[in-house]
Amino acid sequence: MNQEALLSADDLALLQLGRRLQADGYRFVTPTPLTHQRVNQRDEGQAVDCLRDVFGWSRSFEPGLLSADEERQWQEALILEACDGRLKSRVRWSSLDDLLFVHSGFPTEAADSVFFGPDTYRFAQLIHSHLQQSFAPIQRAVDIGCGAGVGAILIARARRQAQVLALDINPAALRLTTINAALAEVANVEVLASDVLQGVEGEFDLIVANPPYMADPAGRAYRHGGGTLGAGLSLRIVEQALNRLTPGGSLLLYTGVAMVDGRDPFIDTVVPRLDATRFDWTYRELDPDVFGEELLNVGYQRAERIAVVALTVTRTG
Structure with a gap:
């Protein structure tokens, strides 16, 4: 089955993001929620300067970290959302061997969250x-x-x-x-x-x-x-x-x-x-x-x- 043919425009944008991360060599191993919380609390206030911070650790970031075209495209596709004057990803990307998987951003509080850990x-x-x-x-x-x-x-x-x-x-x-x-x-x-x-x-x-x-x-x-x-x-x-x-x-x-x-x-x-x-x-x-x-x-x-x-x-x- 051609999975790509089943995707909406927003889903295709998410797929293209995954391909971009793969090409960039992105890697992130998702820990337990408690570890995730503690690491983010420990590193609070530090500059968010890489895609692992954005799509792995689910940290909010200042506009300008990404290109203007990427910010616009990913906001329109509902991948990024506004968060107290900053931006934050709605999803995380985790690596498993040579694969990448998209799942819910941290914290997974919504009833329909999709977990990976x-x-x-x-x-x-x-x-x-x-x-x-x-x-x-x-x-x-x-x-x-x-x-x-x-x-x-x-x-x-x-x-x-x-x-x-x-x-x-x-x-x-x-x-x-x-x-x-x-x-x-x-x-x-x-x-x-x-x-x-x-x-x-x-x-x-x-x-x-x-x-x-x-x-x-x-x-x-x-x-x-x-x-x-x-x-x-x-x-x-x-x-x-x-x-x-x-x-x-x-x-x-x-x-x-x-x-x-x-x-x-x-x-x-x-x-x-x-x-x-x-x-x-x-x-x-x-x-x-x-x-x-x-x-x-x-x-x-x-x-x-x-x-x-x-x-x-x-x-x-």
Whole structure:
């Protein structure tokens, strides 16, 4: 599919910006929101003099840093906005290997923010490892809750013959995934609106997901996992994905779990659904302690830590 043909004039301007950044050798690794906040507070008052400050650190800057034509074009395309007499980018650009991805600017306070951060890098590594280790053919794959489209794009680049669906309920995510797919020059990604797998039919050789897993009082789509301690969406994905795998097909689920009283309530709920006659599975903690600051928030009183985990399920029968 020609992703570029689906883009509006504003989206084409964003794509052209991505190409310009690539040509300039732009690189930015996006940290956690807390690290981002602390670095910006530490460096407050320093001159903003490079594109990493503008499109990575999301710092406001004085008119004149960019050329007049760039400022005008990017303001007209709603990439830049006025901010107390200065300018600020609405989006960030992050690098992952040789790729660039556009996603929401910092801070990600809007309900439809499109997130990219350390979870994204770990999720990408999980996909890379699976594709390197598995020799099962992939004709049809899907990235559930695609966000910026990282999962779908990585699979599409590694398996050019596969049809890869990128699904999300967030129109902003679908828009940015389309732009990122065009920038990555992958023609085998189809971007669709869907609540988990309800909007698509058929089976898949590979299903990947990096869903939100926090209990977020603001209900932001990229962050709020629903259910008890944010596990609701991850459980829904497991429920819907197991019966949509082809024989030999796999589910890769990257998610977070609030550990309570030394137990893992997520895997305790999932295991009874993994019929040993139909599925092989592995489960491991990728990081035992993330987002520790969240333990002070409502709902986490009994949680000891939040771990990020990887569940891999392969259909055998």
